[in-house]
Amino acid sequence: MILIDAVSKRFKAPAPKASGLSGLAGVSALLRKREASWVEAVRNVSLTAADGRITGLLGPNGAGKTTTLRMLAGLFEPDHGRISVDGLPVTGQNPAALSRMGILGDAHGLYPRLTARENIIYFGRLQGMAREEAEDRAEVLSELLDLKKVIDRRADGFSQGERMKTALARALVHDPANIVLDEPTNGLDVLATRALREALRVLAREQGKCIVFSTHIMQEVEYLCDEVVVVARGTSVARGSVPELKQQAGCERFEDAFVALAFPESTPEAA
Numbered sequence: 001m002i003l004i005d006a007v008s009k010r011f012k013a014p015a016p017k018a019s020g021l022s023g024l025a026g027v028s029a030l031l032r033k034r035e036a037s038w039v040e041a042v043r044n045v046s047l048t049a050a051d052g053r054i055t056g057l058l059g060p061n062g063a064g065k066t067t068t069l070r071m072l073a074g075l076f077e078p079d080h081g082r083i084s085v086d087g088l089p090v091t092g093q094n095p096a097a098l099s100r101m102g103i104l105g106d107a108h109g110l111y112p113r114l115t116a117r118e119n120i121i122y123f124g125r126l127q128g129m130a131r132e133e134a135e136d137r138a139e140v141l142s143e144l145l146d147l148k149k150v151i152d153r154r155a156d157g158f159s160q161g162e163r164m165k166t167a168l169a170r171a172l173v174h175d176p177a178n179i180v181l182d183e184p185t186n187g188l189d190v191l192a193t194r195a196l197r198e199a200l201r202v203l204a205r206e207q208g209k210c211i212v213f214s215t216h217i218m219q220e221v222e223y224l225c226d227e228v229v230v231v232a233r234g235t236s237v238a239r240g241s242v243p244e245l246k247q248q249a250g251c252e253r254f255e256d257a258f259v260a261l262a263f264p265e266s267t268p269e270a271a
């Protein structure tokens with residue numbers, strides 16, 4: 001189970017260049033730039049993801065999804081708020097919490113000279129698994145993720161779909177109870193997308209995994225998610241199942257519901 005409670009994160013933007021203005025105009029230009037030198041990537045995001053369920057973090061570009069998932073992955077600390085995995089705080093890169101997650105980030109970063117199998121086993125060894133145990137898992141995952149054709153090929157030259165599946169197998173090698181994926185279908189064709197969806201369904205429904213993934217694709221959420229958290233401008237603005245969100249927004253189509261919830265200012269009533 002994953003709990004993200006009211007997290008926020010801001011980043012320092014690159015330092016402004018000298019404006020060339022002098023006197024009062026220069027000072028006020030500098031002050032304006034100073035004010036603008038922080039980016040509020042995440043202002044207030046909360047999410048509860050239960051075991052055996054697929055929870056989607058749905059938001060437009062720049063909404064704060066990746067930043068939220070990076071904090072969940074322990075890559076950096078939130079400025080405010082708490083994150084825990086199976087009751088264990090992620091703060092301070094707590095290894096007990098981090099080892100309970102399999103994380104597929106936006107960069108898949110495989111070792112190109114290793115085969116898919118070697119990539120998976122190597123990661124298993126890094127997770128403290130015995131060689132034989134990691135080898136067995138590589139076999140199970142190549143079946144689940146339909147990797148058999150490429151499992152003994154070097155990752156160099158893999159297609160986008162093959163890279164993604166290998167990276168996912170690597171993230172799952174230690175059989176984590178919680179699975180976190182950042183825009184997992186990015187760049188995948190329709191068949192690869194369907195295969196991934198099917199694998200995620202098996203992992204949640206049959207193996208009881210807690211799955212959290214981010215996306216900006218409505219269809220993905222409609223097909224897969226038991227629970228959706230809508231994020232806009234760094235804030236979680238609505239949560240519920242797809243039918244619940246449609247009801248909340250008073251819309252029949254999910255896309256309309258999403259727009260109404262994420263961009264209330266753009267709805268006709270707001271005009």
Ligand SMILES: Nc1ncnc2c1ncn2[C@@H]1O[C@H](COP(=O)(O)OP(=O)(O)OP(=O)(O)O)[C@@H](O)[C@H]1O
Nearest residue numbers: 011012039041059060061062063064065066067068
């Ligand atoms: N390290 C950083 N330094 C400065 N600004 C950042 C940094 N990381 C993210 N941001 C900013 O924070 C905001 C949220 O970014 P984030 O990548 O979390 O959004 P996202 O919802 O994942 O977007 P997308 O769907 O486009 O990937 C953006 O405005 C982004 O430019």
